[in-house]
Amino acid sequence: MExxxxxxxxxxxxxxxxxxxxxxxxxxEMATSLRHHKEAILQANREDMAYAKEANLSSALRDRLxxxxxxxxxxxxxxxEIAALKDPVGRVLDGWEIENGMRIEKVSIPIGVIxxxxxxxxxxxxxxxxxxxxxxxxxxxxxGKEAKNSNxxxxxxxxxxxxxxxxxxxIISLLPDYSREGVDRLIRMDRYVDLIxxxxxxxxxxxxxxxxxxxxVKHDKGLxxxxxxxxxxLNKAVSIAINAKIQRPGVCNAMETLxxxxxxxxxxxxxxxxxxxxxxxxxxxxxxxxxxxxxxxAGEEDFHTEYLDNILSIKVVDGVEGAIDHIRTYGSxxxxxxxxxxxxxxxxxxxxxxxxxxxxxxxxxxxxxxxxGFGAEVGISTNKLxxxxxxxxxxxxxxxxxxxxxxxxxx
Amino acid sequence: MExxxxxxxxxxxxxxxxxxxxxxxxxxEMATSLRHHKEAILQANREDMAYAKEANLSSALRDRLxxxxxxxxxxxxxxxEIAALKDPVGRVLDGWEIENGMRIEKVSIPIGVIxxxxxxxxxxxxxxxxxxxxxxxxxxxxxGKEAKNSNxxxxxxxxxxxxxxxxxxxIISLLPDYSREGVDRLIRMDRYVDLIxxxxxxxxxxxxxxxxxxxxVKHDKGLxxxxxxxxxxLNKAVSIAINAKIQRPGVCNAMETLxxxxxxxxxxxxxxxxxxxxxxxxxxxxxxxxxxxxxxxAGEEDFHTEYLDNILSIKVVDGVEGAIDHIRTYGSxxxxxxxxxxxxxxxxxxxxxxxxxxxxxxxxxxxxxxxxGFGAEVGISTNKLxxxxxxxxxxxxxxxxxxxxxxxxxx
Numbered sequence: 001m002e003x004x005x006x007x008x009x010x011x012x013x014x015x016x017x018x019x020x021x022x023x024x025x026x027x028x029e030m031a032t033s034l035r036h037h038k039e040a041i042l043q044a045n046r047e048d049m050a051y052a053k054e055a056n057l058s059s060a061l062r063d064r065l066x067x068x069x070x071x072x073x074x075x076x077x078x079x080x081e082i083a084a085l086k087d088p089v090g091r092v093l094d095g096w097e098i099e100n101g102m103r104i105e106k107v108s109i110p111i112g113v114i115x116x117x118x119x120x121x122x123x124x125x126x127x128x129x130x131x132x133x134x135x136x137x138x139x140x141x142x143x144g145k146e147a148k149n150s151n152x153x154x155x156x157x158x159x160x161x162x163x164x165x166x167x168x169x170x171i172i173s174l175l176p177d178y179s180r181e182g183v184d185r186l187i188r189m190d191r192y193v194d195l196i197x198x199x200x201x202x203x204x205x206x207x208x209x210x211x212x213x214x215x216x217v218k219h220d221k222g223l224x225x226x227x228x229x230x231x232x233x234l235n236k237a238v239s240i241a242i243n244a245k246i247q248r249p250g251v252c253n254a255m256e257t258l259x260x261x262x263x264x265x266x267x268x269x270x271x272x273x274x275x276x277x278x279x280x281x282x283x284x285x286x287x288x289x290x291x292x293x294x295x296x297x298a299g300e301e302d303f304h305t306e307y308l309d310n311i312l313s314i315k316v317v318d319g320v321e322g323a324i325d326h327i328r329t330y331g332s333x334x335x336x337x338x339x340x341x342x343x344x345x346x347x348x349x350x351x352x353x354x355x356x357x358x359x360x361x362x363x364x365x366x367x368x369x370x371x372x373g374f375g376a377e378v379g380i381s382t383n384k385l386x387x388x389x390x391x392x393x394x395x396x397x398x399x400x401x402x403x404x405x406x407x408x409x410x411x
Numbered sequence: 412m413e414x415x416x417x418x419x420x421x422x423x424x425x426x427x428x429x430x431x432x433x434x435x436x437x438x439x440e441m442a443t444s445l446r447h448h449k450e451a452i453l454q455a456n457r458e459d460m461a462y463a464k465e466a467n468l469s470s471a472l473r474d475r476l477x478x479x480x481x482x483x484x485x486x487x488x489x490x491x492e493i494a495a496l497k498d499p500v501g502r503v504l505d506g507w508e509i510e511n512g513m514r515i516e517k518v519s520i521p522i523g524v525i526x527x528x529x530x531x532x533x534x535x536x537x538x539x540x541x542x543x544x545x546x547x548x549x550x551x552x553x554x555g556k557e558a559k560n561s562n563x564x565x566x567x568x569x570x571x572x573x574x575x576x577x578x579x580x581x582i583i584s585l586l587p588d589y590s591r592e593g594v595d596r597l598i599r600m601d602r603y604v605d606l607i608x609x610x611x612x613x614x615x616x617x618x619x620x621x622x623x624x625x626x627x628v629k630h631d632k633g634l635x636x637x638x639x640x641x642x643x644x645l646n647k648a649v650s651i652a653i654n655a656k657i658q659r660p661g662v663c664n665a666m667e668t669l670x671x672x673x674x675x676x677x678x679x680x681x682x683x684x685x686x687x688x689x690x691x692x693x694x695x696x697x698x699x700x701x702x703x704x705x706x707x708x709a710g711e712e713d714f715h716t717e718y719l720d721n722i723l724s725i726k727v728v729d730g731v732e733g734a735i736d737h738i739r740t741y742g743s744x745x746x747x748x749x750x751x752x753x754x755x756x757x758x759x760x761x762x763x764x765x766x767x768x769x770x771x772x773x774x775x776x777x778x779x780x781x782x783x784g785f786g787a788e789v790g791i792s793t794n795k796l797x798x799x800x801x802x803x804x805x806x807x808x809x810x811x812x813x814x815x816x817x818x819x820x821x822x
Contacts, residue, residue, distance in 0.1 A: 013739065016763055098784055102773055111795060112765070190620070194795050209601070213621055215796050236818035243820035328424065350813050352427055354523070362513055362816025371821075372812075373509060384522060384605050384809050385626050385797040398795050401783075402761050405773025407647040409654035410782075 005192035011168040012138045020087040027083035029161045031076040037157040044153035064120040075126045082130040103404040108397040110136035112194035119200045122150040135396035142175040187212035220382035221306045222252030222334035224364045227323035229340035230263035237339040243363040253367040257313045288316035335364040356389030416603035422579040423549045431498040438494035440572045442487040448568040455564035475531040486537045493541040499805045514815040519808040521547035523605035530611045533561040546807035553586040598623035631793035632717045633663030633745035635775045638734035640751035641674035648750040654774040664778040668724045699727035746775040767800030
């Protein structure tokens with residue numbers, strides 16, 4: 001593994017010498033190469049699907065694993081979109097001159113070597129490879145074992161373009177050791193790897209967080225709240241709450257717990273009850289909620305649960321302070337919303353709630369790189385440092401200071 | 412420890428409610444309080460000094476530990492300077508409106524709870540406390556055991572101001588468990604602690620890096636190079652090389668290895684030899700260097716060593732490419748310099764050398780928060796992510812997105 005990682009690290013130096021135009025052209029060729037190798041990819045995927053059937057994997061998992069012509073075309077199109085993005089490397093982020101006449105420039109540069117650990121979906125292989133290539137990073141991909149053949153076929157199609165241009169194929173690598181031990185070694189190779197991005201279930205992310213010495217950017221759970229304040233516009237409130245829960249319940253920016261101000265609970269809970277029942281939502285409520293509407297009880301565990309399903313916990317709280325306290329205890333720092341027309345209340349919530357995204361009078365469902373205007377999304381970071389919230393391609397860079405002198409020495 | 416950390420985390424919420432003016436005023440009062448408690452601090456320091464003598468600590472260590480009236484006045488003044496800095500929290504870093512009319516603002520916020528692990532010097536206690544307070548972060552300080560009494564007396568003087576204003580003293584905390592095990596627990600408490608900044612020897616930093624689950628920003632070694640290119644102005648080259656080595660050899664931005672282009676080695680090495688001998692530098696050279704000037708041999712180990720002393724390794728390399736290769740193998744990513752008048756050579760070096768600070772025609776000794784204009788310096792980060800290079804008070808913040816809507820829901 002060390003030989004392989006050393007080669008990856010060395011390859012990163014060659015990436016630095018490619019111009020923006022060359023990177024764009026190579027990405028376009030990679031899209032073409034994917035289409036060209038369609039048959040080989042589909043054949044590899046059939047092998048994975050056969051294994052998945054044998055191993056009795058769930059139908060949801062098998063659907064995520066499955067490739068057809070249309071999905072491969074989607075992958076190629078995604079690469080072309082990434083090719084068209086503005087180069088994130090070489091942006092002058094800041095610059096100034098200091099007293100002795102030296103000019104200091106803060107410039108964006110690639111991170112270096114990025115390991116991405118993910119599950120089932122083979123399209124992540126090409127997406128992640130393209131995002132890292134566009135940002136001049138070497139990528140080491142570790143997909144799910146069940147997608148091994150598909151991932152290899154995809155990677156080979158991309159690597160063919162690198163080889164045709166005399167570039168090392170390690171620029172887009174698959175981790176050679178696909179075992180759990182392979183991952184455990186990768187995440188401690190801080191000499192060669194600059195960043196690990198784990199994407200997947202809670203267990204994977206916890207394991208990586210506990211054992212990595214390489215810095216990580218997590219894409220962890222989203223336990224999102226919407227708080228309806230006494231000064232809310234009740235129509236907006238109902239519409240935002242419904243949207244946050246039911247528009248796509250299985251994603252991380254969907255609402256899991258609805259917080260209702262005690263001052264308006266009697267008025268709004270029946271309306272919410274009716275609206276959610278119309279969408280078939282399984283409602284659970286605290287004791288105060290149960291006094292007002294007929295729902296199942298919500299316990300401590302419910303408030304800690306990311307349902308990722310059409311289930312909602314409701315809690316009556318004492319004003320914005322109660323909402324902030326609840327979110328401090330149960331929130332995951334992802335996306336939190338308040339519905340209110342009151343300026344001071346809104347400011348307090350937006351200031352004091354610690355989350356990547358805090359919303360006033362809007363649905364938490366908007367936390368998304370595409371919606372934010374970042375183009376292709378690397379993911380949604382639940383880190384507090386480096387990148388927070390929707391992660392665009394600029395977040396795959398770090399910076400250096402370039403200092404221009406004329407013989408200056410320090411007195 | 413968990414009860415203590417929970418209190419620290421809770422205290423961070425109260426910090427958010429202080430205005431910039433209140434923070435400035437409290438810091439000024441902390442400076443006054445340090446002066447007021449001068450006698451108690453000096454008494455505590457005498458106890459530490461007695462222990463240090465008993466334990467036979469080196470005179471360098473004892474000098475760093477020692478406090479007198481002047482040093483306490485210096486600490487108070489440093490707090491006043493930090494008080495006067497612009498508040499790093501609440502800066503609008505970016506902002507835009509998206510198609511559905513929602514306004515997105517990216518705003519700087521405190522990181523939360525920061526643990527700082529450091530050695531001997533008691534002034535770090537007040538500096539770090541003031542920098543964290545100014546940036547609305549709770550700080551947990553873990554100083555050296557040998558400075559325990561001094562640190563406690565300093566922290567008490569600062570905490571007195573918090574208590575007088577009805578604020579929790581946990582805002583400026585000393586780690587209650589000063590043992591190695593205490594540190595080991597702290598660095599794995601990612602539920603309560605958002606960032607660990609280890610400052611100190613290599614062993615400490617390696618230990619923390621290997622075992623922390625809390626994100627860390629390292630202040631690691633600086634193995635800095637200066638490369639003198641064939642197209643260098645030789646006078647500038649000699650003056651920059653001398654300055655980078657001898658102006659203050661014991662610090663991380665001092666040069667450890669000088670790289671000389673083979674094309675001009677014969678011309679410049681005798682000049683460098685003479686200049687360095689005049690400054691009493693202990694010179695060591697590669698075989699090619701030894702052919703041209705009379706110096707001791709420099710081996711593989713020398714090129715890996717941060718001397719922190721008036722010792723210099725010299726290596727003859729084949730042009731800028733050889734210099735870049737050498738730095739890739741031996742550099743620590745801190746500060747690297749090239750001396751050349753050639754535009755293309757300079758660009759290549761500045762682009763391809765991966766370090767926090769890359770210099771053209773200037774001494775590496777300028778890598779410093781004060782010189783860069785950041786005001787008080789938190790340190791010099793050798794991280795690649797979050798903060799890189801000189802770390803000012805702005806680097807003690809992260810960000811959140813505030814999204815202002817008007818009832819928007821996702822279609």
